[in-house]
Amino acid sequence: MSARRPDALGGRAAVVGIGATAFTKDSGRSELALAAEAVRAALADAGLGPGDVDGMVTFSMDTSPEITLARAVGIGELSFFSRVHYGGGAACATVQQAALAVASGVAEVVVCYRAFNERSGRRFGAGVQHRQPSAEGVALGWVLPFGLLTPASWVAMTARRYLHTYGLTPEVFGHVAVAGRRHAARNPAAHFHGRPITLADHAASRWIAEPLRLLDCCQETDGGQALVVTSLERARTLPHPPAVITAAAQGAARGQEQMTGFYGDEPAGLPEAGVVARQLWAGSGLRPADVDAAILYDHFTPYVLLQLEEFGFCGPGEGGAFVAADALPLNTHGGQLGEAYLHGMNGIAEAVRLLRGTSVNQVPGARHVLVTAGTGVPTSGLILGADG
Template identity: 65%
Template sequence: MSVSLRGRAAIAGIGQTEFSKESGRSELQLACEAAKAALDDAGLSPRDVDGLVTFTMDSSEEAEVARNLGIPRLTLFSRIPYGGGGACAVVHQAAMAVATGAAEVVVCWRAFNERSGMRFGGAAMAGATMLPPFLDMVGPYGLLTPASWVALQARRYMHEYGVTNEHFGRISVVDRKHAANNPAAWFHGRPITIEDHQASRWIVEPVLRLLDCCQESDGGVALVVTSTERARDLRHVPAVVLAAAQGCADDAELMTSYYRPEISGLPEMGIVAEQLWRQSGLRPADVQTAFLYDHFTPFVLVQLEELGFCKRGEAKDFATVERLSIGGELPINTSGGLLGEAYIHGMNGIAECVRQIRGTSCNQVDGVEHVLATAGTGCPTSGLILGRV
């Protein structure tokens, strides 16, 4: 007998702090603020919560979050590895818990001072005298940042399919266009042109310019997951989990999976995609809008291919500003994404997907029935399809 997750759980609440470059308060406080905001949004109390799920990289302990919120009884607490690759997986974990009865109301969160505290962009390596073991095979040669890890793989993708940095720039233009209309976005009111993109300095030549790289942000986002039945009685239209999946492919590394016969794809996203379409019974054409994890623009193109929105090698022609912008065939990252809104490890992109289902986005897409979200790429990852009841 096969038991499907389809339709069993829903996201009933979303909450977030402001997105900044210096929050001025602890990561624990950001986590608590986001979680409380999400519960208020759902119309639930901390006393209703019995599950907590976050990222292994999150610095706030479950017990600390619970004692701050006043959650008296927890029956599920779980963490997902691989940084942003865990974004949709926290909802997957919560939905499985709800479907099996391990918990009834689960809060998923991610909160950090990634800009004012420990930055991932390599600044922390500047004073290093020794490499962490996971960087042994790449670090001594100068690959010390996520941008450089992604670029070496994306350079091969460019070579195989005739893709240029200008093709990547279209994603930046789309994200900043959407962010410009989102008051919560760091880049609110500040759209860019492709010329701005092409004039920005190289971070890793000839793959990534400054405007191909996501922001570094301080902030927190939380999501409340409960059964679809219970969610129906709460404040908002439930964002029903129609599919949720994780994926790790053969010969994977944290963000340096260079040793496979071919490195021009993202096979972990292929594993996620196959599950999402099978579980939901949907096809790419059934999706009206998506959050495609955009830490670095090249992998947004590769994701479009892995998810089946276009064929392999064709994303450079498919991914036009018109098609991916509001009013187009497949608007993506309508809150501005990680490039335009904030870098909260993808959780802000999932919150935006919930707003699209509710019909409350500041870049609302018409006639939304199904929304797709993905998580961090270049590493083991995850994905979600949300829909209406």
């Protein structure tokens, strides 16, 4: 791919508002109601009102249409609306889309949102229930006959290859689970608040799809999360210090599949994360050593290790030792393993809190935070920075 100019987007927009519902296992509410609550909370946090919003971005999977949510919240005319595909891989891309709209002048205030009843409604962890007569459905035909029916089973294939390639054991994944739950234990918003775990707990948890244990798998959550993006100039007039969008990227690898990419040159890696990493480092002018904290998409523990390696924080096969050494603050909200599974949107909110200095697991002096989106699928990433 061509080299990316450092000034392509960075510094022209910022996240100025964050808002969420409670994270539960049975909301008893519609996904629209959850989305509306999260959007209202994010606008209030930004010091803005529904009438200020002229753009909206969400996931292609989201069930709350932009115009329906706009009516529910009281948002008026829209000049920009967009949706991003590939599930959790869309998380950071929603902010990228918002930043592009603001930087190009097609919108002034853009709301990014995601809301679902993933525990009490459609359970993604249940895997494939019906094969659709579509190109996407046909692609799954290469793995379904072999019993690879769920996300856990797809990731287990890559995880097994990773362990084999580097001579490791499944216990190496436990460091990610323990770190996430340690942070979640101090986070009142987290489902696992007050409930840390040990490596022994991880090793004792039941197998889901070897080499993945229960504590290697993220939660299922009902809830909503929203973010507000506007220009940096306007952001400086609002109540909170802006989280500057220093760099943003999307990435799909050559021959990309959806969590079933077992046939590439390196089946023990995440090439789509590498595509995003190269863009973020080039676009920001930063390097791994400049990052003060990382919010890495943790739907399954092995993919946190692979992301650390793809982004250059450590060498291939060294991710487990890197996490065990506590070399970089990771998922300070508890992640999707410990706080909630909101397709990564709650991780972006945590990055904003770190830059504001309001995280419950605050990293002193944090100025650059890396955020990643779903892996094993076309994905996205952000570097958010402090202003000035």
